[in-house]
Amino acid sequence: MLDLGGLNLEGIISPEVSRLKNLEVLHLSLNNLVGPLPKEFGMMKKLKTLYLPCEIPEFIGNLSSLEVIWADIAIGEIPRSIGQLKNLRHVEISFGYIFGSIPEELVSLTLLPLLKVLSLSHLNGTGAIPKEIWNLTHLEDLTLKHCSLTSSFLSSDIPSYSSNFQRLNLSYNMFSGTIPLSLGQMGGLINLNLRNNRFTGSIPASLGHLSNLNELHLGNNLLTGAIPINLRQLLNLKFLELSNNSLNGSLSYILTTTSIEYLDLSDNKFNGHMPPISRDMQFLFLSNNMLTGEILGISIGPLCNLNYLDVSGNRLVGGLPNWLKHCTNLIFLRHIIISDNKFSGKIPSFLSHFKNLTVLIIGGNRFHGPIPDWLWNMTHLHILDLSHNKFEGSLSGSLSQLYAFKHTNDIPEWRPIGLFRKTLMLMVKGRERQFPTS
Numbered sequence: 001m002l003d004l005g006g007l008n009l010e011g012i013i014s015p016e017v018s019r020l021k022n023l024e025v026l027h028l029s030l031n032n033l034v035g036p037l038p039k040e041f042g043m044m045k046k047l048k049t050l051y052l053p054c055e056i057p058e059f060i061g062n063l064s065s066l067e068v069i070w071a072d073i074a075i076g077e078i079p080r081s082i083g084q085l086k087n088l089r090h091v092e093i094s095f096g097y098i099f100g101s102i103p104e105e106l107v108s109l110t111l112l113p114l115l116k117v118l119s120l121s122h123l124n125g126t127g128a129i130p131k132e133i134w135n136l137t138h139l140e141d142l143t144l145k146h147c148s149l150t151s152s153f154l155s156s157d158i159p160s161y162s163s164n165f166q167r168l169n170l171s172y173n174m175f176s177g178t179i180p181l182s183l184g185q186m187g188g189l190i191n192l193n194l195r196n197n198r199f200t201g202s203i204p205a206s207l208g209h210l211s212n213l214n215e216l217h218l219g220n221n222l223l224t225g226a227i228p229i230n231l232r233q234l235l236n237l238k239f240l241e242l243s244n245n246s247l248n249g250s251l252s253y254i255l256t257t258t259s260i261e262y263l264d265l266s267d268n269k270f271n272g273h274m275p276p277i278s279r280d281m282q283f284l285f286l287s288n289n290m291l292t293g294e295i296l297g298i299s300i301g302p303l304c305n306l307n308y309l310d311v312s313g314n315r316l317v318g319g320l321p322n323w324l325k326h327c328t329n330l331i332f333l334r335h336i337i338i339s340d341n342k343f344s345g346k347i348p349s350f351l352s353h354f355k356n357l358t359v360l361i362i363g364g365n366r367f368h369g370p371i372p373d374w375l376w377n378m379t380h381l382h383i384l385d386l387s388h389n390k391f392e393g394s395l396s397g398s399l400s401q402l403y404a405f406k407h408t409n410d411i412p413e414w415r416p417i418g419l420f421r422k423t424l425m426l427m428v429k430g431r432e433r434q435f436p437t438s
Helices: 015-019 039-043 058-062 080-084 102-109 131-135 160-164 181-185 205-209 229-233 322-326 349-353 373-377
Strands: 010-012 025-027 032-034 049-052 068-071 090-093 117-121 141-145 167-169 176-178 191-193 198-201 215-217 222-225 239-241 246-249 262-264 269-273 283-285 290-293 308-310 315-318 335-337 342-345 359-361 366-369 383-385 422-428 431-437
Touching: 015 039, 039 058, 058 080, 080 102, 102 131, 181 205, 205 229, 322 349, 349 373
Parallel strands: 010 032, 025 049, 049 068, 068 090, 090 117, 117 141, 141 167, 167 191, 176 198, 191 215, 198 222, 215 239, 222 246, 239 262, 246 269, 262 283, 269 290, 283 308, 290 315, 308 335, 315 342, 335 359, 342 366, 359 383
Antiparallel strands: 422 431
């Protein structure tokens, strides 16, 4: 094994490396190496794993023992000779610029009988996924994201052995039409990601048959209708992301589904009263809907694991719920975002116990009374928004105690203060959240 990855190496790739005839693993990626892979590498017959920082050469077909190819900066085309590597099990080419017709490239890969993982992203071409993909009877993980794909092989008949599939990621493409009912036949799926496409219509109820499903990503599409009630049959579902669609109806059961830990239903048209929240919920995004009533917590109990609560941009009333003070795991709660609702009352003192709170956004409500002194002791706060409420009195505390705040004098003199906006990006479980603050 020779691991030279991530060492910031520069220059050309030396052909001297090819003298290591018994080498089985070669890692050259994550460097600044330039030029093609020397043709001498075609003689490394025992090589099983290859991490490349450059174009995949045509002589790759000579490396008959190869099982894994990983390329992080691929320029050019996927050579047809890759179809000769009958032992190949894992192909991953990411953040590359691969030119040529997508169908032609993928057909070469469909000749690999033992292939289990196929991941291609940022393909610089267009076209359809060839139905020959289904000939790969051992395939378990298929990722084709950021590929500008416009028509789906999912519309064809899915053979019975598709139950081997565990992960299917077709995100950030241009697929349109309805989500195929046949996806419900892929009983082995653990992760299904179709986000950032142009799918229309309703979420198919057949997805409720995917009993092993752990993650479902359908955000940023054009979906309508209600969430199918049989999704509550998915007892292994931990991550449900349906944001930025036009889904509607009530949330009468989805919040109480005990298995879900991450739920993002933001930027939809859900309405009705907000039901109780499951005690296993950790990340809850319900912003920009039409929810009414109070934030209930009957089903939470003392073992609350809530980390992130965002219900901004709804029609919720009442105050911050008292059940929060009964949470024994206060260390986990870091984000409370309830702005632009109809909340009222005073800022409750139990918030002072949330020592790790980093974001508190309650602007655009009807809170009143004095701003409490203990607020200035929340030393982990990065964002604090109390604007557009009915607070009174003076600021008796000191902003200088909020050590996590960034001090800046970089406010343009030519811009009216009322128009000055600063934006903060937070990464939450792999998803960016943007907060503009006045």
